[in-house]
Amino acid sequence: MNTSRPIRAIIDLAALRHNHAVARRQVGANKLWAVVKANAYGHGLERAVTALAKEADGFALIELERAIALRQSGLTHPFLMLEGFYDANELALFIRHRLIPVVHRPDQVRALLAVDWPADLPVYLKLDSGMHRLGFDTVGVAEAQRALAGRMPLVLMTHFADADGPRGIDWQLERFNAMTPDMNHPRSLGNSAAILRYPDKVGDWARPGIMLYGGSPFAEVTADALDLRPVMTLQSEIIGIQSIGAGESVGYGCTFTADKPMRIGVVACGYADGYPRHAPTGTPVLVDGQRTRTLGRVSMDKLCVDLTHLKVGVGGTAVLWGERLSADEVAIAAGTISYELFCALPPRVAIEVRS
Numbered sequence: 001m002n003t004s005r006p007i008r009a010i011i012d013l014a015a016l017r018h019n020h021a022v023a024r025r026q027v028g029a030n031k032l033w034a035v036v037k038a039n040a041y042g043h044g045l046e047r048a049v050t051a052l053a054k055e056a057d058g059f060a061l062i063e064l065e066r067a068i069a070l071r072q073s074g075l076t077h078p079f080l081m082l083e084g085f086y087d088a089n090e091l092a093l094f095i096r097h098r099l100i101p102v103v104h105r106p107d108q109v110r111a112l113l114a115v116d117w118p119a120d121l122p123v124y125l126k127l128d129s130g131m132h133r134l135g136f137d138t139v140g141v142a143e144a145q146r147a148l149a150g151r152m153p154l155v156l157m158t159h160f161a162d163a164d165g166p167r168g169i170d171w172q173l174e175r176f177n178a179m180t181p182d183m184n185h186p187r188s189l190g191n192s193a194a195i196l197r198y199p200d201k202v203g204d205w206a207r208p209g210i211m212l213y214g215g216s217p218f219a220e221v222t223a224d225a226l227d228l229r230p231v232m233t234l235q236s237e238i239i240g241i242q243s244i245g246a247g248e249s250v251g252y253g254c255t256f257t258a259d260k261p262m263r264i265g266v267v268a269c270g271y272a273d274g275y276p277r278h279a280p281t282g283t284p285v286l287v288d289g290q291r292t293r294t295l296g297r298v299s300m301d302k303l304c305v306d307l308t309h310l311k312v313g314v315g316g317t318a319v320l321w322g323e324r325l326s327a328d329e330v331a332i333a334a335g336t337i338s339y340e341l342f343c344a345l346p347p348r349v350a351i352e353v354r355s
């Protein structure tokens with residue numbers, strides 16, 4: 001899609017492949033589920049999957065209809081459905097398209113036993129090792145394992161709550177091990193944070209997501225320092241300039257008031273373009289390669305930046321995040337994480353692909 005409006009999301013597929021190679025280097029001989037849920041974290045499912053088709057061991061996602069469409073386009077990789085199935089009547093589609101379900105409830109085990117499940121199509125058993133979101137408890141996993149072992153390959157899976165934080169993962173690994181005595185199945189454990197921080201504890205099938213897209217999973221370590229490259233650059237242009245005097249305010253609610261004469265640039269990018277409305281005055285922006293800051297409230301289609309000290313006119317390029325301005329930094333300023341910025345990219349933003 002091309003649009004007359006200057007806002008663009010530039011998607012750098014070479015960066016995506018580079019970041020996948022970083023995950024590969026971390027996990028050594030273990031395998032990788034490239035996590036492409038939520039439209040590949042906003043980057044475009046088909047283009048991400050096509051870009052990684054040669055190097056990925058498999059793709060993990062949530063959305064059944066999107067997985068089926070990928071299958072119908074001819075992709076033969078393993079697909080892991082991270083939330084499994086919601087209703088037993090979806091199982092016929094799982095079987096027909098060879099989709100691997102994650103199961104986490106006893107009724108899902110009964111549903112599997114009631115269908116003609118292929119003996120070579122794996123099932124993932126998800127354990128709750130402390131995150132207390134989805135997963136079997138100790139009794140549940142033992143029952144599920146007893147019921148299904150021998151009928152199909154099983155993989156034991158869990159998800160870490162604080163792989164990026166002070167608690168780390170060892171406390172959950174201890175519980176996981178205690179819950180699975182004598183269960184001799186492969187394991188799928190680590191997300192991006194675990195892959196980068198505990199590379200030898202991620203199991204046979206690690207599950208990198210945000211790192212593939214060049215986001216750092218850590219608040220205190222930059223993507224650069226992790227050798228991750230930005231895949232998405234959101235950029236637009238200055239479409240108006242205002243010179244205002246001291247005491248004048250900018251934008252809705254008059255939340256920013258100049259204390260001296262200022263030059264204000266108006267960028268064609270607002271919250272309807274996925275820019276976070278809660279980004280406060282001072283959130284970094286690059287204009288023609290020079291760092292400056294937002295001023296006042298972000299509106300639906302526009303935001304304002306400080307050009308007082310910059311020689312920039314109408315048509316100047318504004319990078320909101322990506323190349324040379326990390327999405328993590330913008331996200332932190334706006335009180336969120338890069339995941340949310342990427343996933344919020346709406347259809348009205350034109351995509352430009354660099355391969």
Ligand SMILES: *Cc1c(COP(=O)(O)O)cnc(C)c1O
Nearest residue numbers: 035082159191192207208209210
């Ligand atoms: C989304 C997801 C991941 C990827 O997490 P990142 O922090 O983006 O690496 C891994 N495992 C599961 C179960 C997920 O839902």
